[in-house]
Amino acid sequence: MRWQQWLRRLLGQAPQQALTLLHPVSSQLPAKQANFLVMDVETSGLDARQHHIVSAGWVCIDQLQLKLTDSFYRTVRPAEDVALGQSSVIHGLHQADLASGLTEAELLREFIQAAAGRVLVCHHSAMESRFLQQAFLRHYPQSPAFRFVDTLALEQQRLQRQGTVVKTSTLSLNHCLTRHGLPPIQAHNALEDAYGCALLLLSLIRQRSPDLTVGTLLNPHAP
Numbered sequence: 168m169r170w171q172q173w174l175r176r177l178l179g180q181a182p183q184q185a186l187t188l189l190h191p192v193s194s195q196l197p198a199k200q201a202n203f204l205v206m207d208v209e210t211s212g213l214d215a216r217q218h219h220i221v222s223a224g225w226v227c228i229d230q231l232q233l234k235l236t237d238s239f240y241r242t243v244r245p246a247e248d249v250a251l252g253q254s255s256v257i258h259g260l261h262q263a264d265l266a267s268g269l270t271e272a273e274l275l276r277e278f279i280q281a282a283a284g285r286v287l288v289c290h291h292s293a294m295e296s297r298f299l300q301q302a303f304l305r306h307y308p309q310s311p312a313f314r315f316v317d318t319l320a321l322e323q324q325r326l327q328r329q330g331t332v333v334k335t336s337t338l339s340l341n342h343c344l345t346r347h348g349l350p351p352i353q354a355h356n357a358l359e360d361a362y363g364c365a366l367l368l369l370s371l372i373r374q375r376s377p378d379l380t381v382g383t384l385l386n387p388h389a390p
Contacts, residue, residue, distance in 0.1 A: 185276075186303075188283040189311045194382030198372050201381050203228040203316070204285040205368060206278075207360035208295055215297035219245050221260050223274055224358030225281060226365045228288075231372065233365055239281060240358035242268030244282075258355045270356040273304045286310040286381055290340045290364045292317040316384040318343070318367045325371065343367050 192201060206225035212218030224240040226233065244265050270275070278299075289295045292315035303310035322343045327332045336342070340363050341351045347370040352363035372379060383389075 168194060168345070179370065181378055184313055185279055186307060186309070188279055191314060192284070192286050192381055194380060194385060197377075197382045198375075198381055198384055199231055202230065202285045203288050203365075203368065204282045205288040205361050205365040207289065207297065207357045207364065209260065209355060210294070210298055210300055213294075214287055215294075215301040216266040218298075219243070219299050220271065220274065220302060221245075222258065222268070222357045223278070224356070224361045225278075226358075226361050227281070227285070228365055228369065231369060233369065237281075238362070239277065240273065243274050244268040244270055246271065255297050258357075271302055275302060275306055286316055286384070287313060288316040288318065288364060289374045290317070290343075290360065290367070291338075314385055316368065316381075318364050318371065320387045321371045321384065322346075322367070325374070340364060340367070347371075349385070 181234040204225050204227055208220045208224075209222045210218050211221050220243050222240070222242045225238070226235060227237040228234065242260060242264050242269070296315060300323060301311055302305055318340075319338050323338055330341045336382065339354075339355060340360060344351055344363055344367055347367060349363070349366050352359040354360065372384075375383075
C-alpha cells in the first residue's frame with residue numbers, strides 16, 4: 168500500500184519528522200472510540216541508563232475490540248554485548264535468543280509505525296516509559312513525551328473507591344486478572360504480559376461509565 172511505503176520511507180530517512188507520528192490522542196476522545204496499543208518490554212536490568220530492552224510485545228485494541236492479528240513480539244539485539252545477569256532468571260532470555268532479534272533502531276521504527284494514532288497502555292508504565300525514552304535518545308534527536316494509560320493505576324483507583332486496603336503485592340498483573348475473573352498469563356513474557364494487560368484494560372473500561380474519556384484513563388487519580 169502507498170501509505171505504508173510512505174511511512175517506511177519517513178521512518179528510515181527523516182527521524183525528526185517520524186516523531187510527529189506519535190502526537191497525543193485527544194483526551195476528550197471517548198474511550199470506546201479510541202484505538203490502543205497495549206505493550207510490555209523485558210529488559211537486561213532496572214536502570215534505563217545502563218540497561219537495555221531485550222524483548223518487546225504489543226497487541227492492539229480498536230474501539231474495544233482486541234485485534235490479535237496485529238500482535239507483535241520480537242527479541243532485541245543490542246549494539247554491543249549486554250550482560251543479562253540475573254535478568255535471565257526473570258524473563259528467561261539468553262544471549263542466543265537476542266542474536267536473531269531486531270536492532271534497537273529497528274524496534275523503534277516498528278514501534279512508531281504501530282503506535283501512530285494510538286493511546287499507549289502498560290501495566291506499571293514507569294519502566295516502559297523510562298526505557299523507551301532512553302532508547303529514543305540513542306537514535307533520535309529527542310524522545311517523545313510518553314503518556315500511558317496505566318492499568319495498575321486504574322485497578323488501584325477502582326479498589327480504593329470500593330474502600331479496599333490496597334497492598335502493592337496485590338497489584339501484580341496476574342493478581343489483577345484473577346480479581347476480574349480473567350485467566351492468568353505467563354508473567355515476564357512481553358507478549359503474554361501485553362495480552363493480559365489488554366484483557367484487564369477492557370474489563371476496567373467496561374465497568375466504567377459509557378462516557379469515559381481517554382483523559383480520564385490517563386489521569387485515574389484526578390479529582
